[in-house]
Amino acid sequence: MAVTIADIQHLRKMTGAGMMDCKKALIEADNDFDKAMEIIRKKGQAVAAKRSDRDASEGCVIAKSTGKYAAMIALKCETDFVAKNVDFVKLTNDILDAAMAAKATDLDAVLALPFGNGTVANAVTDRSGITGEKMELDGYCFVEGGTASAYIHPGNKLGTLVALNQEDKEVQGHELGMQIAAMNPVSISPEDIPADILAREKEVAADKAREEGKPENLIENIVNGRINKFYKEACLLNQEFVMNDAKQSVAKYLDNESKGLTVTAFKRFSLNAE
Secondary structure: OOOOHHHHHHHHHHHOOOHHHHHHHHHHOOOOHHHHHHHHHHHHHHHHHHOOOOOOOEEEEEEEEOEEEEEEEEEEEOOHHHHOOHHHHHHHHHHHHHHHHHOOOOHHHHHOOEEOOEEHHHHHHHHHHHHOOOOEEEEEEEEEEEEEEEEEOOOOOEEEEEEEOOOOOHHHHHHHHHHHHHHOOOEOOHHHOOHHHHHHHHHHHHHHHHHOOOOHHHHHHHHHHHHHHHHHHHEHHHOEOOOOOOOOEHHHHHHHHOOOOOEEEEEEEEOOOO
């Protein structure tokens, strides 16, 4: 049976593979669509195995919100050329939509979700066969709150999520998303700083004070002062709010916007070297 344009277009719609790849698969499978799809999938598996040691440092970061729930994911590849491909970006969008619909809790759960004619993991492998590049999902995360906002920095390489404790605060959530993208905080507040990070900062501050020749009896006060400066840089609520010229902390900005408004969670993911 001859392979028709309609057959090729149907297989392309089902797999996302190129027209020539679909034609070759259909010819090899004698127009059996299931066999043709398996041929395309095996090609993806072969490419994935061959390029498993390559560095997938490019890609596309997508983040979305439904109001009180927001999620983010990255589909990584080897080159920026592939990362900007319309089909690649659409696949990333579709995977995130599936993850959000299922309220997936982690990356393994996302990869196992039913997707098309297989799973999300199958779809990523299939796309690898189509592009000839290594691909992998990374960076999946979500937040929930009174307001949950998602922000994607232009270029789709950096995304943030932020949850606020009050409803209908989309404007403030968007501004906080840009703050997090620009200032890369470690935690929400000083109380949330991981113990190992705080210990390291104190040790560095003490060592620096000694190198500067400061008296030992003043070291503790000097360390405390430098840790307070660290809090202003590393803790979101302590950071200076960069979205206006008011010279106020993020905590002050939020409270001015709505009494008691604060951040309950945030996430940040970047494909850029920082």
